[in-house]
Amino acid sequence: xxxxxTRISEICGNQYVYSALVLIFAPLAGAFIMGIDxxxxxxxxxxxxxxxxxxxxxxxxxxxxxxxxxxxxxxMYAMLHLVFMILALLLxxxxxxxxxxxxxxxxxxxxxxxxxxxxxxxxxxxxxxxKILQMLALEPVLLVMILAINLRDNSFLGSEVLKxxxxxxxxxxxxxxxxxxxxxxxxxxxxxxxxxxHHAHQEIVKGVTLxxxxxxxxxxxxxxxxxxxxxxxxxxxxxxxxxxxGGAVALVGFLxxxxxxxxxxxxxxxxxxxxxxxVPLTLALANLIWLWV
Amino acid sequence: xxxxxxxxxxxxHFNCNSCNGCDxxxxxxxxxxxxxxxxxxxxxxxxxxxxxxVVTGSVNHRNKHVLKNVYDQMPSPKVVVxxxxxxxxxGIFADCYNVLGGxxxxxxxxxxxxxxxxxxxxxxxxxVEGVGILAKKRQDSETEQPELPVKIVRPAAAPAxxxxxxxxxxxxxxxxxxx
Numbered sequence: 001x002x003x004x005x006t007r008i009s010e011i012c013g014n015q016y017v018y019s020a021l022v023l024i025f026a027p028l029a030g031a032f033i034m035g036i037d038x039x040x041x042x043x044x045x046x047x048x049x050x051x052x053x054x055x056x057x058x059x060x061x062x063x064x065x066x067x068x069x070x071x072x073x074x075x076m077y078a079m080l081h082l083v084f085m086i087l088a089l090l091l092x093x094x095x096x097x098x099x100x101x102x103x104x105x106x107x108x109x110x111x112x113x114x115x116x117x118x119x120x121x122x123x124x125x126x127x128x129x130x131k132i133l134q135m136l137a138l139e140p141v142l143l144v145m146i147l148a149i150n151l152r153d154n155s156f157l158g159s160e161v162l163k164x165x166x167x168x169x170x171x172x173x174x175x176x177x178x179x180x181x182x183x184x185x186x187x188x189x190x191x192x193x194x195x196x197x198h199h200a201h202q203e204i205v206k207g208v209t210l211x212x213x214x215x216x217x218x219x220x221x222x223x224x225x226x227x228x229x230x231x232x233x234x235x236x237x238x239x240x241x242x243x244x245x246g247g248a249v250a251l252v253g254f255l256x257x258x259x260x261x262x263x264x265x266x267x268x269x270x271x272x273x274x275x276x277x278x279v280p281l282t283l284a285l286a287n288l289i290w291l292w293v
Numbered sequence: 294x295x296x297x298x299x300x301x302x303x304x305x306h307f308n309c310n311s312c313n314g315c316d317x318x319x320x321x322x323x324x325x326x327x328x329x330x331x332x333x334x335x336x337x338x339x340x341x342x343x344x345x346x347v348v349t350g351s352v353n354h355r356n357k358h359v360l361k362n363v364y365d366q367m368p369s370p371k372v373v374v375x376x377x378x379x380x381x382x383x384g385i386f387a388d389c390y391n392v393l394g395g396x397x398x399x400x401x402x403x404x405x406x407x408x409x410x411x412x413x414x415x416x417x418x419x420x421v422e423g424v425g426i427l428a429k430k431r432q433d434s435e436t437e438q439p440e441l442p443v444k445i446v447r448p449a450a451a452p453a454x455x456x457x458x459x460x461x462x463x464x465x466x467x468x469x470x471x472x
Contacts, residue, residue, distance in 0.1 A: 038330075047328035051300070054333055060297035061344075064431055066368035068341070205338045213341035214368040 015094065022093045023086065026233075030225030031055040033232060037258055044262050055225070062218035070119050070211055077115030078216045082223040084108030089230045095159025098146045102139075105230065109135060109186075112220065116208035127207020131195040133269045137276035138182045144284040145175050151291045162240050169238040169249060174287040176238055178280035180253055183231045185276070189257050191264040192272055203266070298344070298370065299428035301333040304420065305343035306376075307363050309350035309396070311386055315377035315410040316349045322413045329417060332424065340366040345423050348402075351379040353391040357399045364400045370430035372423040374404040376416060381405045 011017055035052040042049020051057075069075050088105035091097070109131065116128035146156065152171055153160050161168065169176055185192040196207035204210075209220055235250040267275070304323070308316040323329055323336045337343050340363045352360055364373065375396050378384040383394035396402050403426045406419035 042325075042328070042330060045325045047325050048331045049328070050330050050333050054301065057297040057300040057333060060294060061301045064294040064298055065344075065370070068366075068368050206342065209342075210339055211341065217342060 019090055019094065022090060026089055026093075026229035027222055027225035029232070030228035031059070033228050033254065034225070037254075040255070040258050041262060044259075055221070059218050059221045059225075062221060063215045065214035067214050067216070069213075069216055073118050074115055074211065075216055077111050077118060078212060078219040078223075080111040081108050081115065082219050082226070084111060085223045085226045085230070089226050089233070092158060092230065092233060095157060095162060097156050098149060098158050098161075099156050101158070102142055102146060106135060106139065108223070112208055112223075115212070116210070119211040121210055123205045124208060124210040126204050127195045127210065130204075130269055131208055133273060134185050134192065134195055137273050138185045141178050141182050141276065141280050141284050144281070144288055145172070145179060148172055148175055148284070148288045148291050151288065158237075161237065165241060167239040167241050167245075171291060172238070172287050174283040174290075176249075176253075178284040178287075179234070179238075180256060181276065181280045183235065183253070184257050184260060185272075186231060187228060187257065189261040191260070191267040193261075193266060194269055194272065295428045295431040298431040299424055301335075302344045302372075302420070302424045302427060303335045303337045303342055304345045304347055305337055305340050305363070305367075306347040306349065307360060309348060309352040309356050309360060309380065311350040311379045311384065313350070315379070318410040318413065319347060319349060319376055319416055322416045327413060327417060329420070332421060334420060334424075340364075341368070343367055344371055344427055345420065346371065346373045346400075347376050347420070348373060348380045348396045349376045351383045351386040351389075351392045351394075352396050352399055353389075353393060355391070357393060360396070360399050370427055372403045372427045372430070373400055374406060374419050374423045375402045376406050376419065377411060378407050378409050381407060384409065 012021065032052070032055075034055045035050075038054055039049045039052055084104055085108040088101055088108060091101045091104060113128045113131050116124045116131070149161055149168070149172075150156050152168075153164050155161075181192075183189075188196060193203070194207075196203075196209050209217060212220055232250050232254065235253045236246040239246040239249045306316065306319055320336075323334075329336075340346070344367075346364060346367060348360065364371075373396070375381050379386060380396040380402075383389075383392045386392045387394050393399065404419050404423045406415055408415055411419070
């Protein structure tokens with residue numbers, strides 16, 4: 001029995017098998033987490049809510065719809081959004097350069113923005129512009145986080161972070177709080193759900209994804225599953241030394257986001273920028289200075 | 294695939310402007326009180342994401358083009374639910390000079406929910422009925438395996454040498470062939 005287990009772990013340790021496993025299970029986990037999100041949201045509003053597997057049904061349904069696209073580049077942008085999001089997750093999973101991970105993830109979002117900007121619908125444009133402002137609000141915090149990691153472990157490599165016996169959360173508690181707001185923006189949680197709200201489907205008519213329909217919207221949904229997995233993974237990495245404590249950290253962080261999603265109304269872009277560049281950025285910089293001294 | 298279609302109907306509503314009663318009632322139906330999300334129903338504002346088009350109000354000459362446009366933007370399979378008596382027959386506005394007398398004169402309707410306005414239970418029942426039809430449509434399209442709608446526009450063939458006096462016919466200058 002032990003031999004079989006060691007053999008299995010050896011096979012899973014292989015870089016290619018590991019990548020394949022991440023590719024298959026990350027979107028499943030992401031969809032599952034989104035299902036939990038929707039059920040918890042429903043329970044907080046005092047109702048039953050959809051089945052847990054609702055995100056799977058939605059995505060499968062979208063691939064059964066008639067493919068309608070305005071023009072070919074639009075399809076390409078949806079695909080690039082998905083491909084770069086997968087690449088970002090893979091780079092993270094393989095312990096690559098964290099700066100590279102950040103840039104690839106940002107480029108994935110940029111592809112979505114380009115897709116939104118490639119059509120002439122005004123709502124799509126508004127959504128895309130808001131998406132850019134969101135990136136402007138969150139990228140400094142993410143950058144400071146990676147600089148802080150570099151300061152602590154003397155390396156930008158994700159694999160070096162995992163070798164450190166001390167959990168990240170103990171040396172970067174303030175950055176974790178700042179990072180939660182970043183995740184709230186990236187996963188389109190209220191009060192930051194400006195570009196294409198996840199629960200309020202009428203808000204600027206779904207913004208960036210307005211002109212995507214059928215299977216192309218499905219591609220964006222799958223990219224979102226990967227994105228959820230990406231950020232939950234990052235939250236888990238704040239306590240990488242123990243799998244279960246890391247899971248608990250990610251769970252608490254995610255539940256905080258769900259509560260915040262239900263408790264707060266939507267901010268304007270200006271307010272979001274003001275908030276992100278004051279509170280979370282100050283927290284992040286304070287943490288950086290603390291690590292420096 | 295048809296099972297997933299039946300479990301995730303996204304609804305867009307279009308009001309053809311009568312007294313707005315049905316529209317207000319229908320929006321109230323989508324609030325957390327009735328929890329339509331337990332059927333997977335989502336209220337979207339965008340016909341390009343929607344599976345079910347809910348039409349309220351009596352359609353008239355002015356807004357029939359808008360209604361047709363909204364319907365055409367929805368990707369198939371799609372279902373139309375006529376909510377109330379106005380979209381079914383024109384209702385009390387049927388005798389008005391501008392009222393067409395029913396949505397069915399503009400787009401194909403799958404489910405009629407009569408009432409002025411219908412009760413919330415009847416509205417939700419109508420949507421769930423539409424979901425069944427939606428899954429059926431999906432299943433039918435699976436068995437038939439239709440080709441993807443591809444529109445090919447060919448340039449017109451060179452006009453045959455005709456008497457110089459003949460004016461070029463507008464119809465022969467461009468021809469759209471739908472496959």
